[in-house]
Amino acid sequence: MPNKITFQIKLDQTKLASILIINILYINTVYLFYIMHPTIHYLKNKKLLWQACHTQTDIKSEQTTGFTSLDNALQGGYPEYGVIDIRSPIGIGELRLLLPSLLTRQREFSSELITFIAPPLSINSEMLAEFGLNLKQILIVQPKTQALGLWSAEQSIKSGCCHSVIIWHDLVSVTHIKRLQLAAEKGQCLLFIIRPYQNEHISLPVSLGMTLAPAKEGIQVYITKGKGLKPKQIVNINMHTYWPELSQLAPSKVLHFPTAIHKVG
Amino acid sequence: MNKLWLYLSFPQLQLDSLLQQSTSEQSLHKENSQKPWVIWHEEKHQICQLNQTAYQAGIRVGMGLGTAAMLKHDIEVVLYQEKISQGMLSDIAHQLYLISSDISFWGSTGLLLQAHNMLTMYGGLPQYWQMIQQHIPNAITYHYASGHSPLAARLLATTKWNTITDDHSSIQQAIQPLSLQHTELSSAVVKKLARVGLHTLHDLLKIPFADLAKRFDADVTHYIGQLTNQISHPIHCFHPKQTFERYLELLFDIENLQTLLKPLKILLTALASFLKSRDLLTHTLHIKLYLRDTPSVDIKVESRQGEYQMDVWLSLITLKFENLSLSSPAYAISLKVDNTFVRSPDKQDLFSRKQGTFSRLQLQSLLQAKLGDDALTTPQLSNDFRPELMLNNTLTNMSSNQAIHLQPMRPSFLLSKPAPLQEKVSIAYGPERIHTAWWDQDTVIRDYFIAYNSIGQWYWIYKTPDNQWYLHGIFS
Numbered sequence: 001m002p003n004k005i006t007f008q009i010k011l012d013q014t015k016l017a018s019i020l021i022i023n024i025l026y027i028n029t030v031y032l033f034y035i036m037h038p039t040i041h042y043l044k045n046k047k048l049l050w051q052a053c054h055t056q057t058d059i060k061s062e063q064t065t066g067f068t069s070l071d072n073a074l075q076g077g078y079p080e081y082g083v084i085d086i087r088s089p090i091g092i093g094e095l096r097l098l099l100p101s102l103l104t105r106q107r108e109f110s111s112e113l114i115t116f117i118a119p120p121l122s123i124n125s126e127m128l129a130e131f132g133l134n135l136k137q138i139l140i141v142q143p144k145t146q147a148l149g150l151w152s153a154e155q156s157i158k159s160g161c162c163h164s165v166i167i168w169h170d171l172v173s174v175t176h177i178k179r180l181q182l183a184a185e186k187g188q189c190l191l192f193i194i195r196p197y198q199n200e201h202i203s204l205p206v207s208l209g210m211t212l213a214p215a216k217e218g219i220q221v222y223i224t225k226g227k228g229l230k231p232k233q234i235v236n237i238n239m240h241t242y243w244p245e246l247s248q249l250a251p252s253k254v255l256h257f258p259t260a261i262h263k264v265g
Numbered sequence: 266m267n268k269l270w271l272y273l274s275f276p277q278l279q280l281d282s283l284l285q286q287s288t289s290e291q292s293l294h295k296e297n298s299q300k301p302w303v304i305w306h307e308e309k310h311q312i313c314q315l316n317q318t319a320y321q322a323g324i325r326v327g328m329g330l331g332t333a334a335m336l337k338h339d340i341e342v343v344l345y346q347e348k349i350s351q352g353m354l355s356d357i358a359h360q361l362y363l364i365s366s367d368i369s370f371w372g373s374t375g376l377l378l379q380a381h382n383m384l385t386m387y388g389g390l391p392q393y394w395q396m397i398q399q400h401i402p403n404a405i406t407y408h409y410a411s412g413h414s415p416l417a418a419r420l421l422a423t424t425k426w427n428t429i430t431d432d433h434s435s436i437q438q439a440i441q442p443l444s445l446q447h448t449e450l451s452s453a454v455v456k457k458l459a460r461v462g463l464h465t466l467h468d469l470l471k472i473p474f475a476d477l478a479k480r481f482d483a484d485v486t487h488y489i490g491q492l493t494n495q496i497s498h499p500i501h502c503f504h505p506k507q508t509f510e511r512y513l514e515l516l517f518d519i520e521n522l523q524t525l526l527k528p529l530k531i532l533l534t535a536l537a538s539f540l541k542s543r544d545l546l547t548h549t550l551h552i553k554l555y556l557r558d559t560p561s562v563d564i565k566v567e568s569r570q571g572e573y574q575m576d577v578w579l580s581l582i583t584l585k586f587e588n589l590s591l592s593s594p595a596y597a598i599s600l601k602v603d604n605t606f607v608r609s610p611d612k613q614d615l616f617s618r619k620q621g622t623f624s625r626l627q628l629q630s631l632l633q634a635k636l637g638d639d640a641l642t643t644p645q646l647s648n649d650f651r652p653e654l655m656l657n658n659t660l661t662n663m664s665s666n667q668a669i670h671l672q673p674m675r676p677s678f679l680l681s682k683p684a685p686l687q688e689k690v691s692i693a694y695g696p697e698r699i700h701t702a703w704w705d706q707d708t709v710i711r712d713y714f715i716a717y718n719s720i721g722q723w724y725w726i727y728k729t730p731d732n733q734w735y736l737h738g739i740f741s
Binding site: 089090091092093094095096112113119120121122123124125126127128129130135136138139140141142143144148151152155156159160161162213214215243245246247248 | 622623624625627628629631632635636637640641642643644645646652655656669671672673674675676677678679680681691693694715717720721722723724738739740741
């Protein structure tokens with residue numbers, strides 16, 4: 001390995017930088033070397049040298065998703081603010097995927113609101129309270145039309161008094177997302193849009209895009225888009241720690257009621 | 266210290282209130298102020314107020330409507346309403362109360378101010394008078410005078426003396442040549458005095474006070490006594506109300522709600538200055554639109570946080586108006602505020618990066634104004650085993666102090682009414698029996714199960730004692 005490094009030093013400085021970036025695997029060796037060598041020191045001062053450890057520096061605790069595997073795939077968690085596009089059918093655990101993160105954010109920003117806009121059914125307050133959320137800091141908005149829903153979302157996220165907004169919405173366009181992104185930046189708010197699967201050819205300018213599918217032990221997340229992320233990752237999330245009963249992998253607990261199932265037909 | 270009184274006479278308050286709309290920048294309104302306007306007193310059958318254009322056309326106060334119409338064919342006639350003048354006068358009094366302590370109403374056209382006890386504070390009469398002038402709205406026509414008795418001040422102001430002085434002799438000089446017709450004495454008494462050759466106040470004041478009582482009846486003696494400060498004149502001082510109410514007659518009928526926002530701005534600006542000067546806020550505005558030929562419309566605009574600023578209220582009203590349509594044009598608007606409270610600034614984080622500056626209550630008011638009051642809820646808990654009772658959501662969170670025992674494994678979504686189960690499911694957890702409310706009609710006996718269907722959706726289902734299966738919730 002030392003031979004390889006000596007070889008690189010002979011190249012001109014810019015080439016050296018690019019090769020160093022490619023050879024991230026040798027980062028330890030390079031690190032040992034740059035203590036000694038002034039060229040690397042110079043490159044680092046000029047910000048021509050990028051080190052892999054730099055990405056992890058500004059992750060905050062409130063960004064965590066609550067699931068280690070998802071945190072790893074997202075390099076630490078959800079973005080600080082912005083629009084997160086979630087495509088999922090109803091009832092497979094899409095809201096439960098967000099709950100741990102909502103709980104952390106609520107504890108972090110205790111004076112701010114969580115706003116649910118246009119939920120498809122009535123939200124059960126007992127579940128939210130049982131998970132540990134403070135119901136007083138939750139607002140449920142039920143607008144009459146979809147357009148009003150988007151309007152409410154924009155007002156809520158730019159108001160600066162909501163840390164997270166979740167909207168159930170079917171149709172969003174690139175213009176809508178751009179508006180919402182600006183509003184989210186203004187209010188430092190995270191907006192989750194939950195919508196059904198659709199055949200889309202355009203890529204929406206969201207901060208993070210995820211497609212969810214049911215999985216036996218929890219939920220499967222397919223990351224379609226994310227800033228600085230490896231694209232098209234599939235993450236299997238195990239929700240067993242939070243909801244052990246909601247798992248298809250517990251055969252001992254499954255009680256069979258053949259008559260009941262037949263009756264249902 | 267000599268007593269000094271200030272009298273402000275407002276001869277055409279209703280006209281001023283009407284024409285203050287024309288000060289807005291709209292060219293349409295400017296044309297309106299160029300028109301001849303008269304206020305018609307129905308009981309007296311005469312014109313009681315008129316603007317400059319009407320005056321130039323030869324119309325005078327006291328003319329009949331017929332004569333006026335002959336002089337100028339296109340006059341705009343508005344009926345006299347005393348309550349408008351009174352309302353305006355009360356607003357002016359509220360304004361002046363901030364700088365002068367003792368104010369008293371005189372009919373619906375005049376204000377009497379006790380000046381002598383304010384002079385030390387302002388450092389002299391000119392400064393005090395300057396302050397008063399600044400606090401009278403620009404669009405208002407008024408005449409003024411000072412006097413050593415309330416009656417003297419009033420007499421000089423109604424005869425348009427328009428001088429403020431504390432020099433006793435110049436006041437006396439101004440009073441003496443005045444005709445007795447201008448005084449408070451009834452016309453019968455004035456006639457009687459004229460028969461004995463007394464036409465001006467000078468004639469009356471010449472007579473020693475003791476002789477007056479012998480020669481004339483009590484009215485004359487009393488009047489002259491109060492005028493010359495020999496008999497005390499009781500004054501009822503005004504105390505400001507803590508509520509705001511104002512009525513504005515529109516220059517022309519308005520059906521378009523967007524256009525209606527312009528005159529409403531005048532009222533809101535007045536409200537803002539009313540509240541700001543008292544450091545108050547209010548939650549609710551009651552706006553009343555008086556419609557031609559149809560019952561008037563009441564609009565209630567709410568701001569949960571409490572506001573005073575015109576812009577904020579205007580944006581809330583604009584949202585409210587979007588859901589409203591008028592059946593016929595409005596001819597007047599009124600704005601009323603009942604409850605006010607003292608402002609207490611809420612602490613804000615100076616170091617936060619957020620640019621959004623709304624508070625929670627402001628956001629709620631904004632959403633409610635557009636979406637309707639019932640669109641916003643906050644989740645509530647109820648101390649009952651029946652899951653459907655958890656859906657009684659209201660906006661005001663009743664903070665129940667009692668600890669409610671929360672059940673684990675509850676779905677995130679509940680159907681508003683349980684639906685018969687229509688698909689094949691596999692059961693993952695259960696049963697959990699809920700048997701409650703045996704004491705009332707909604708007795709519940711249900712065995713709840715957590716189940717999933719073929720595509721992996723999680724359901725909360727239950728079985729009734731007669732083996733009926735229902736879907737009650739979804740684990741989202």
